[in-house]
Amino acid sequence: MSDDCGDGNREVWVGGRIGVWGVCDTGGISITLRNLLPDAEVTALLQPNDPAEHAAWFASFRDTQDVLVVAASRALPAEVIGMEEAGFRIIRYPVTYFRAFHPDLFYVGRRSDKKLIEPAYNSGICVWCYVNDVSRERAASLFNHDTYAALGYYDQWEPNVATLQAEYDKYGLDFRAFYLKVKRTGAFMHSINHPKAETLTALGKVIARKLGAPESVMDAPIRIPDGLAHLDWPVYPEIGRFYGVRSTYRWTVPRNDLPPLGLQDFIARSYKRYQELGLVRSDIFYDLASRADAVLPSLLEG
Amino acid sequence: MAANPYKGLEDYHFWSRAVAWPGPGQLDPMITDHPIAPEHKVVTMGSCFAQHLARNMAGLGLRYHVAEPPPDGMLPAEAVRRNYGVFSARFGNVYTVRQAVQLFDRAFGRFRAEDDVWETAAGFVDAFRPQIEPAPFESEAAVRAAARQHLGLVREMFEEADWLIFTLGLTEGWRSTGDGAVYPLAPGTAAGSFDPGRYEFVNFSAQAVQRDLARFVDGIAEVNPRCRIILTVSPVPLVATYEASHVLTATTYSKSVLRVAAEEVSRMYSHVVYFPSYEIIVSPANGGVYFDDDLRSVNDLGVQHVMRVFRKHFVAPHAALDREDGLASRPMAAPAVASSDQKVVCDEEVIEEAIRASGAARSAVAAAVPDRPEPVRATMAPALTASSDRGDVATAESEPAAAPPRRGLLRRLFG
Numbered sequence: 062m063s064d065d066c067g068d069g070n071r072e073v074w075v076g077g078r079i080g081v082w083g084v085c086d087t088g089g090i091s092i093t094l095r096n097l098l099p100d101a102e103v104t105a106l107l108q109p110n111d112p113a114e115h116a117a118w119f120a121s122f123r124d125t126q127d128v129l130v131v132a133a134s135r136a137l138p139a140e141v142i143g144m145e146e147a148g149f150r151i152i153r154y155p156v157t158y159f160r161a162f163h164p165d166l167f168y169v170g171r172r173s174d175k176k177l178i179e180p181a182y183n184s185g186i187c188v189w190c191y192v193n194d195v196s197r198e199r200a201a202s203l204f205n206h207d208t209y210a211a212l213g214y215y216d217q218w219e220p221n222v223a224t225l226q227a228e229y230d231k232y233g234l235d236f237r238a239f240y241l242k243v244k245r246t247g248a249f250m251h252s253i254n255h256p257k258a259e260t261l262t263a264l265g266k267v268i269a270r271k272l273g274a275p276e277s278v279m280d281a282p283i284r285i286p287d288g289l290a291h292l293d294w295p296v297y298p299e300i301g302r303f304y305g306v307r308s309t310y311r312w313t314v315p316r317n318d319l320p321p322l323g324l325q326d327f328i329a330r331s332y333k334r335y336q337e338l339g340l341v342r343s344d345i346f347y348d349l350a351s352r353a354d355a356v357l358p359s360l361l362e363g
Numbered sequence: 364m365a366a367n368p369y370k371g372l373e374d375y376h377f378w379s380r381a382v383a384w385p386g387p388g389q390l391d392p393m394i395t396d397h398p399i400a401p402e403h404k405v406v407t408m409g410s411c412f413a414q415h416l417a418r419n420m421a422g423l424g425l426r427y428h429v430a431e432p433p434p435d436g437m438l439p440a441e442a443v444r445r446n447y448g449v450f451s452a453r454f455g456n457v458y459t460v461r462q463a464v465q466l467f468d469r470a471f472g473r474f475r476a477e478d479d480v481w482e483t484a485a486g487f488v489d490a491f492r493p494q495i496e497p498a499p500f501e502s503e504a505a506v507r508a509a510a511r512q513h514l515g516l517v518r519e520m521f522e523e524a525d526w527l528i529f530t531l532g533l534t535e536g537w538r539s540t541g542d543g544a545v546y547p548l549a550p551g552t553a554a555g556s557f558d559p560g561r562y563e564f565v566n567f568s569a570q571a572v573q574r575d576l577a578r579f580v581d582g583i584a585e586v587n588p589r590c591r592i593i594l595t596v597s598p599v600p601l602v603a604t605y606e607a608s609h610v611l612t613a614t615t616y617s618k619s620v621l622r623v624a625a626e627e628v629s630r631m632y633s634h635v636v637y638f639p640s641y642e643i644i645v646s647p648a649n650g651g652v653y654f655d656d657d658l659r660s661v662n663d664l665g666v667q668h669v670m671r672v673f674r675k676h677f678v679a680p681h682a683a684l685d686r687e688d689g690l691a692s693r694p695m696a697a698p699a700v701a702s703s704d705q706k707v708v709c710d711e712e713v714i715e716e717a718i719r720a721s722g723a724a725r726s727a728v729a730a731a732v733p734d735r736p737e738p739v740r741a742t743m744a745p746a747l748t749a750s751s752d753r754g755d756v757a758t759a760e761s762e763p764a765a766a767p768p769r770r771g772l773l774r775r776l777f778g
Binding site: 161218219222241244245247248301302303304305306307 | 383384386387388389649650652653663664665667668671
């Protein structure tokens with residue numbers, strides 16, 4: 062085969078010891094790299110719980126790893142940066158954060174204790190309604206197209222793509238190869254920050270390419286366990302129709318045998334939890350707040 | 364050095380930017396706007412995919428004109444059962460362009476078919492809309508009386524419409540060897556009986572379809588010069604072909620001919636515009652998700668995408684794609700219009716049902732029609748060639764590689 066056909070037939074397999082220190086994506090990326098790089102020894106790195114052990118753990122990289130694949134959100138200490146400057150190879154990758162399929166999902170924090178509430182995943186509409194004394198029934202009535210349009214929920218795709226692309230470019234990863242592959246799978250995120258297995262394999266593949274694997278790895282049929290499926294947030298039907306993907310108003314309840322919750326039950330469960338937490342409007346912060354304040358009152362009146 | 368003629372063209376000229384890159388559901392192959400005023404009367408006709416467009420017109424805020432409404436006092440369920448509001452008049456599915464020409468000519472007294480009534484075991488049906496009534500008529504005279512009334516309303520529809528949306532569906536059909544009348548169904552499937560001496564199969568050529576379509580447009584312009592026409596091609600594949608061809612290649616032929624005709628005619632007339640329903644549904648950008656598991660029926664996701672693009676360019680020009688969807692769930696403005704959750708009525712499916720009922724469920728539709736005659740191709744054979752790719756530079760496909768050997772998966776991560 063001539064070189065015109067690309068490098069798909071080249072036997073350039075990457076070897077050596079590769080440590081992966083990511084976030085929730087560590088497992089998926091590690092397994093993908095093991096599949097793609099049979100001559101490499103891929104280790105999913107877990108930071109010790111005891112901070113006193115961190116320095117030794119970082120220092121051990123020099124002797125135990127040839128390459129560190131690290132989530133860009135991880136703060137590397139000076140000694141590791143020093144190792145990198147001395148030739149130790151570090152590949153950074155962006156954490157996959159993508160809101161377009163789940164624009165109503167928000168983290169909510171409390172000013173009083175400067176902590177995020179649990180559960181961490183919240184419906185922005187539901188939170189706003191609770192702290193503004195909107196009944197559960199009226200809250201449910203806001204889950205519709207007009208609300209989503211007013212809140213900008215349909216405007217998330219392009220800015221999220223642009224942000225992710227900028228990060229891939231920053232770390233020298235092939236965004237186009239990643240994006241075009243995951244986009245074909247439909248709703249490629251379980252939630253705003255938990256990718257589906259196919260998305261993790263796509264990320265692992267572009268990392269493998271960065272490590273020197275041939276272009277053919279992009280088409281390798283890899284199946285990995287979907288370890289994040291329990292963190293699934295529904296794609297609302299109106300949003301799903303907009304993107305041509307399957308959708309539902311059914312929330313799964315992680316680590317629980319309960320059946321998925323419908324919209325009414327989800328709101329009731331959320332209100333109950335917010336009541337237990339004593340959430341009040343003046344004490345919470347979440348990204349939707351100002352926009353919700355601007356548009357939701359008039360939608361409720363209408 | 365010569366200038367690159369593609370340099371500076373809009374994104375929609377390039378596959379990589381206009382098809383590969385947009386998010387799911389965001390493909391928009393329409394590049395011009397043609398606003399339909401709220402007061403304009405919009406009428407629809409065509410194949411069964413046209414029913415999706417029809418049922419969404421009112422939801423778009425458009426004035427969907429039903430020239431043949433249900434009689435006063437008829438209950439909505441009965442109106443649905445009798446196919447009121449499925450289209451702007453009760454002509455049923457108009458699959459071929461020749462059927463459309465014929466309908467127009469019949470409505471204006473320019474053609475009178477010799478064989479217009481078919482007999483069933485229970486009575487008589489209109490050969491040109493054999494499924495329009497749930498029960499057969501008692502006599503041939505009753506069929507013809509109903510047809511006269513219906514055609515009068517069809518005439519009114521053509522005369523009063525401000526916009527006609529015509530969905531082109533098929534090139535295959537069955538016609539009379541006598542006067543050339545074309546029928547929506549093969550005689551012997553829903554009614555009548557097949558006599559190879561009286562009926563023949565026809566698969567219209569590109570030239571014939573284009574000629575028919577231009578004649579149809581000319582005819583409408585003659586009786587209603589203000590009527591603008593939107594042509595679109597149904598993305599629904601053939602349920603079966605009578606050609607000695609694989610149904611997929613027959614489908615490709617049929618859709619290609621219709622697409623070419625729509626393009627040529629829309630270029631010929633300034634008041635005719637092409638709307639790319641076909642492209643939206645079958646585009647590789649969608650990976651086939653807009654088809655049901657039968658790989659034929661277009662699902663709601665696909666219909667909503669089509670309607671979203673339609674709204675952007677015909678209802679809300681210059682608006683961003685920020686409006687949904689949910690159109691099918693909106694209440695219809697006019698009670699004469701078919702409900703959105705009503706099953707699409709496809710005469711074509713009668714072919715399959717006939718096969719099943721015959722107990723001869725084989726792969727060929729020939730089972731539905733006795734004594735298969737030699738197919739007749741109308742006029743010249745199609746000469747479809749792939750147009751040159753005006754997109755950006757193609758990249759070489761890389762050789763797919765086999766998966767590397769699995770080596771202790773999960774061992775390190777999960778012990």
